[in-house]
Amino acid sequence: MTTSPSSPRRRIAYQGEPGANSHLVCQQHYPDWESVACASFEDVFAAVESGDTDLAMIPIDNSIAGRVADIHHFLPTSDLHIVAEKFLRIQFALMVTPGTDVSTLRTVHSHVHALGQCRGVIRELGLKAVVSGDTAGAAREVAEAQDPTQAAIAPPLAAEIYGLEILRNDIEDEDHNTTRFIVLSRDFEQASSDAGQIVTTFIFNVRNLPAALYKALGGFATNGVNMTKLESYMVGGHFTATQFLAEVDGHPDDPGVRNALEELAFFTTEVKVLGVYPADAFRNN
Template identity: 80%
Template sequence: MSTPIAADARHRIAYQGEPGSNSHLACQQRFPDLEPVATASFEDCFAAVESGEADLAMIPIDNSVAGRVSDIHHFLPTSPLHIVGEHFLRIRFALLGIPGATLDGVKTVHSHVHALGQCRRVIREHAFTPVISGDTAGAAREVKEAGDPTQAAISPPLAAEIYGLEVLLDDVEDEDHNTTRFVVLSRDFEQAPRGNGPVVTSFVFNVRNLPAALYKALGGFATNGVNMTKLESYMVGGEFTATQFLAEVDGHPDDPPVRRALDELAFFTTEVKVLGVYPADSFRAG
């Protein structure tokens, strides 16, 4: 695990979804001593930290199967919150039914649209009819409330414990590498110290509308030997000529190579905003 984040001063951590979701599980794994706070949407999750209702937020940002969580990439650049940590969670789904339900009796399977897409094999093999729910844990709650043995949920195993369901099948996800990366957000900018283990620096920037501007902007990272682990783009304000990039690099801004690369980046951009400088999770070394 990465270096703990001032846990003695923390009490609550917000996540999007219902109890029993993967985000809930990530909170339990990373901060077992904090009280998890469920929120209905990502906006509510961000707002809980901004208002002081929660001290931290656990936010999914990428999945090894589904790719990036697009909403988060739009919230981060304008949010006053800062990335202070990361956590990688191996995603495991189970097929859950009410007590007494049998696998042969299941007709419909409920889950979030992404979870259904990540568990196509079991759905196809058993000829289940997929039903989209708003949340994987919410699907488990809905199945329990319905009390119908022909309905099942594809949900994290934690949801079975919370909602009193039985596991009909374990590990129903298609890919055994299914992993979600979460970032931990805080109101305070807590920069990881230099020289105390691997560090990740996350930042956003807007390139100038000039020929080869992106090529020139990124050239400094190559010439200074800085490893860029993420580069994603999206439009700003609906304008096709204005593109914003989210980038992550290995290293600390005070490391001379990273500092030189960021200085060079500034020449070819209209804005550079550092979102966080935080310890790299040990999963990266895996």
Template identity: 75%
Template sequence: MTSQGRIAYQGEPGANSHMVCAQHYPDWEPVPCASFEDVFAAVEGADGNEPSADLAMIPIDNSLAGRVADIHHFLPTSSLHIVAEHFLRIRFNLLGLPGVTLDQVRTVHSHVHALGQCRRIIRKHGFTPVISGDTAGAAREVVEAGDPTMAAISPPLAAEIYGLDVLATDIEDEDHNTTRFVVLSPDFVVAPLGEGPVVTSFIFNVRNLPAALYKALGGFATNGVNMTKLESYMVGGEFAATQFLAEVDGHPDEPGLKRALEELAFFTTDVKILGVYPADPFRSTTA
């Protein structure tokens, strides 16, 4: 089958980001990258090189861990645009070498966040947690070590890729653990108006003055626009101005949101639309 394109993600084959690519872009070639910086560079091109991927799949929020901080660092200066979003219920399995039983396991390897999200099984069996750089990479490490006392906490896809046995399924402590991913493209593709729910993401700066943020956001309230995300972070190492990432329900061509964005411009600087894209159906299940 001919690939429709290449989509980059951070992590090794079998990671959750890889699973999202496989689910929503099955006809695309997944491109694993060591870091988020490498993912952005793969799509944007770096150091005069041509891009090696057409799209990027990036995690932006997790229902337990909150925002993915590195992404908020890259987005404001990136030339890429959000064109889609996808939600993935995060599931972890305990993986061991073929033929190994649960009572043989002594150490469990995984990303630090995954270890923290699976404390119950670790405590129950007295496993010693060992931090790995990546959940799927932990599965690879178990295979390479060939040690029957080692197990990995990894996504289900990793068992298939690395030929490991599943010793326990759905071992995460919370069953609502969900990560939101966004798809980034070098092209600014705007979702059509009137063909379903739309999310608009944007960033803006406000001066560190009394009531500046209140005035900047007032237009969204008075125009009946629902703001679903507002996060702040300092930029440039300075405390005199703050940058905000915001997301709202609606399309910029709708009268209410259009007026709200116009009012926002009066009280802020450097307003930048990151994307206007279809809302994932998952949103309606959590409303």
């Protein structure tokens, strides 16, 4: 999407402080847009729903930490739609106030997931891990403290924003550490069936019958449709009511996907398509 010189600058919301990975992926894929920081995922959803921002960039899965649980809570009840997916190779740096020597460090601050993904360097340096609400927020706190005993683990962009010095780059334990983000919009912008590789994301509730899930999913197998995601969670705190979020390769207009979704309807109480969008090229790496 582009804007003309006379049109207002478009806005995309993300959760976290400036310099977070969500901010970085917004800059990479929407460089001409204004990236809007939000304190919580709830605030991100509200920003788009109210029209304050045009889109939202939300992390949904990480190759190490798994699914982002809060998102699976908000998606089914939201009126927003998935219009794109983006992947980001996660890179963390150890950063300090300028002039700090590694020998003076005693604590390292970051989000709990980032600390868990950088155990090697924390153990090597003998640092005490201190949990912060956000990676970029940890960088800001270290910059404000001006304490030579403190370091932060955050994306390199945070060091640039908060005036910190990077002691080590690429300190994550696994080089495959990747987060998948989805882009949300108020408008249901369905990709064309001839737009290449397509992903269809939907939610459904199975009927409370024996083998209902088995029968509901059978149509995807018999129609040759590849299901790449299936996540379950309770509805309203009831142990007998289960909702599923699923993703399949293909477009609802494809005969196989269309037939499978029709069969799914026989064994479910509700099927809601959340998005039909182009698959990111990262999937083929």
